[in-house]
Amino acid sequence: MKAFHCNRCGQRVFFENVLCERCEALLGYVPELREISAFEAADEGQWRSLHPDAEGKLYQQCHNYAVENVCNWMLPADDTETLCRSCRLTHTIPNLAEPNNRLYWYRLETAKRRLLYTLDALGLAIQSRHVDPDNGLAFDFLENVDPAAPIMTGHDNGRITLNVAEADDAHREKVRTDMCEPYRTLLGHFRHESGHYYFQKLIAGTHWLKPFRERFGDEQADYGEALDAYYRDGAPADWDARCISAYATMHPWEDWAETWAHYLLIVDVLDTSTAYGLALLPPAPNEPRLTDQTPVEEASFDNLMKRWYPLTDVLNSLNRSLGMPDGYPFTLAPPVVDKLRFVHRVIAQASART
Structure with a gap:
């Protein structure tokens, strides 16, 4: 992960930030630039990038940024989509009526975006379900509702399922200890399951x-x-x-x-x-x-x-x-x-x- 700075004041900022703590500029990730950019308000619902490589281009917030507060990615202002490239890969979100699920959804999306950043940096192509309905990449964030049929984290022809409980730090640490694993993280799950996806794409x-x-x-x-x-x-x-x-x-x-x-x-x-x-x-x-x-x-x-x-x-x-x-x-x-x-x-x- 590269180091990022606010384009308005130069403050050190991070990949997950939505606001510069020094100058309070709106921050957002611009996938085509692979950069966190500071923004200033333009027309209603539009934001002008202050990043020098954007040359004043206008953007809109991903719906899950502007409304749901679980994302910080931006789209071009003239994009007809309302979800960013990352959020469009999520097929199923947790039941938000359940306590803590919004927090868990945020953590899942955060780990997913870090995976996508690395895959993009390595030049690895991703095909969504919209492009390849049978084998395109998609994510289902599911929770246990039937004790007799627990949700298993896994991969099936491009569809990656994550048990929402893995976003609960206490639960994940207990599983790690019970399984005698030295390492168990949300990002590790995403990396592992993406390996199954790329086996199909690159090896098989x-x-x-x-x-x-x-x-x-x-x-x-x-x-x-x-x-x-x-x-x-x-x-x-x-x-x-x-x-x-x-x-x-x-x-x-x-x-x-x-x-x-x-x-x-x-x-x-x-x-x-x-x-x-x-x-x-x-x-x-x-x-x-x-x-x-x-x-x-x-x-x-x-x-x-x-x-x-x-x-x-x-x-x-x-x-x-x-x-x-x-x-x-x-x-x-x-x-x-x-x-x-x-x-x-x-x-x-x-x-x-x-």
């Missing part, structure tokens, strides 16, 4: 399928049987020698989705560190130094990993100083690094085509 039926099977296994293995076996027997004791997580051992599809999600995590965090000019200067001369500021989209995989390892040292050391668990509770065995390299190659080729 392509020349990538053979090298995929060499690394992840045969995805034709029965998924239902694999799921039952995993929850019955758990992961092999040596799972961390070849997979990024225990759950990744369940089936090749899940191994791919977990690895994909981890790659997005790496490039997102590195992009943020680059935007902030972070430099690691350890005392020992032979230790790695985080001094290369190459943008993520221009970096080779070897360069990404060279920058990643020292950054994780910083993340974990800072968290320990705060009395918090490690910010990066993972180890990357050589086979995992090879899988991450494969994801990098697939994305690089897909990006080159867009």
Whole structure:
């Protein structure tokens, strides 16, 4: 995530902000610029961008920004749509008559927008359900209403379902603890499920399928049987020698989705560190130094990993100083690094085509 500033006063602002705390300018994200812009009121319902790259263009707020307060994206003033590109991907929202669901909806949309920002930065195309009714990307945010049929977070031909309960921090942390997971976040869910979507778009039926099977296994293995076996027997004791997580051992599809999600995590965090000019200067001369500021989209995989390892040292050391668990509770065995390299190659080729 890049660093953003208010175009009116220069104040540091963030991706989720709707108002500059210094000058009180309206803020909004402009997808075509990939920038947070400050705005000034123009005609009724229209806002003039103060971002220099917008050249005074007029915009309107997404309906979910102006009315529902769960978004901060903008559309061109002459756009006939009322929802922004992100909100149009949401097919089902939570029942807002239920307490806390508006907060949970806001958190879900916030995590989704961060995913879309990263996918866009990587040059990965997204087709909505309007373009591809059968396999286009869509999101359903559903809640448990029948104890006998709980909502399961998952993916089905481009339709991603998120259990609204995952937006409840206490619930999510309890599940993480019960499942003995080192990491469980809303953004992590979105990254993981997007991996299933891009497997269909980028791997299935392509020349990538053979090298995929060499690394992840045969995805034709029965998924239902694999799921039952995993929850019955758990992961092999040596799972961390070849997979990024225990759950990744369940089936090749899940191994791919977990690895994909981890790659997005790496490039997102590195992009943020680059935007902030972070430099690691350890005392020992032979230790790695985080001094290369190459943008993520221009970096080779070897360069990404060279920058990643020292950054994780910083993340974990800072968290320990705060009395918090490690910010990066993972180890990357050589086979995992090879899988991450494969994801990098697939994305690089897909990006080159867009």
